[in-house]
Amino acid sequence: MLFTNQQLRTIREHALSMDKERQITQEVLDILYDHRLFHLFVPDELEGRMTPLPEATRIFQESARIDGNLGWLVTIGAGGGFFAAMMNPEVSRGVFAYREAVIAGSGMPSGTATRVEGGYVVNGSWRYCSGSTYATTYTANAVIEPAPNRNDAVSSSAPGESEIRSFILNPEQIDILADWNAFGLRATGSHTISAVDAFVPDDMTFLLTETKGYERETIYRYPFLPFAQVSFAGVAAGIAEHFLEAAEVLAVQRGSSSYVIGKLEECKAALEQAMSVFYVTVEKSWEELLRVGGLSAETEAEVTAKSIAAANTALSCGQQLFPLLGLSAAMEDAEVNRCWRDLQTACSHALLRNFS
Structure with missing residues (x-):
């Protein structure tokens, strides 16, 4: 437990x-x-x-x-x-090595950074930064603006491409715009953060493609996209489980029909089956990573597919059952209502959607 x-x-x-x-x-x-x-x-x-x-x-x-x-x-x-x-080891220690340490940030390169002596000046705003209200460190991606003299600039990008770098920002460098008004996952503090003329020293920046330490740790070799999809699928499944628990309690209280009870059992079975297949796939990918040090393109594609399938099954539980639960479920204070709203919101994440 x-x-x-x-x-x-x-x-x-x-x-x-x-x-x-x-x-x-x-x-x-x-x-x-x-x-x-x-x-x-x-x-x-x-x-x-x-x-x-x-x-x-x-x-x-x-x-x-x-x-x-x-x-x-x-x-x-x-x-x-x-x-x-991806950070210098001494920077990692300062960022992570204490009880309350936690990062909030965004992967979208919606800021800009200008090279100055000793570092960069960063400006921009970044949406959907979950945990923004209690984070001890913020990370944000920004596009490096061309230096006045390109011959003096150090760039990791290919010719004709914009260089994108990640920046480590302290709470005093960040403003929080409390704009997370979603109807679900309300307490996640997924607000917009912004920075104005924030100076970030060179050693407080990193590249998502460059490893600087802890190479022996297996997790850092797992490709980030399927890593995120696996993680979010787990969340979607957990919310769906809670939804089904709350739906069953409500259905029993209301003396719901055998049709509703049957649909509830169908959803339980479908979610259990989807998660069984999902975890077999995740376990196999982890074993492959341990065995050969990386994942094949086929394995990555399978992990992505099973993650999206698991999330879709979780979402389907809410879509099928919620309309059958009556007006009691429509009340915002109802446990089943909170679960349904959270489930809809979590499964709206771009990494869990399949448009094919």
Whole structure:
């Protein structure tokens, strides 16, 4: 069991107020800190609890089954540990090696950076930065503006391409625009962050394609796109499990028809089957990584396909059952309603959608 019974009660007791107030509580954050759940992909020597991806994904799923906001924030916060290998080791220690350390940020290169002596001046804004309200460090991608004299510029990009670099920003360099008004995952603090003329020294920047340390850690060799899809699929499944639990309680209370009960059982079985196939695929990919040091293109494609399929099955549970649960389920305070909203929101992420 991931949490003690008392911790489970605390999280569930805070779930409604977190949804209403659009903010995770300090009590719940302290539970996450105590279990080092933001450090699942941080090396042990940096006060992390390095965890194989299949095991971490089950943690994401269990966290999301308890509460969707919890699962999303654990997953996003833990994912920031991926950057430990891309930073200079001494910088990684300063960023990660303490109890409350957690990164919030965005992968979209929606900022610009100008080269100056000793570093860069960064400007821009970045949307959907989950965990923004309690992050201790922020990361953001920015396009490097051409230097006045290109002969003096150091660029890692190919001719004709824009160079994109990642920047490590401190809380005092960031402004938060509280614009996360989604109807689900309300407590994730997925707001827009912005920086104005923020100076970032050279050693506080990194490239997503360059490893600077901790090469022995297996997780850092897992391709980032399928890594993210696996993680998000685990969250979607956990929220769906919670939705099905809450739907069953409501259906029994309402004395629902055999059709509704039958549909509920169908959804349970479909989700269990999809997740069984999903975890077989994830486990096989992890074994391949351990065996040969990388994933084949075929394995990456299979991981992506099974992740999207699992998320689609989770989403289908909500789409099929929610309309059958009556007006009680339409009330925002209802547990099943919160789960349904969280499920819709999580599965709206671009990495879990399939337009083919």
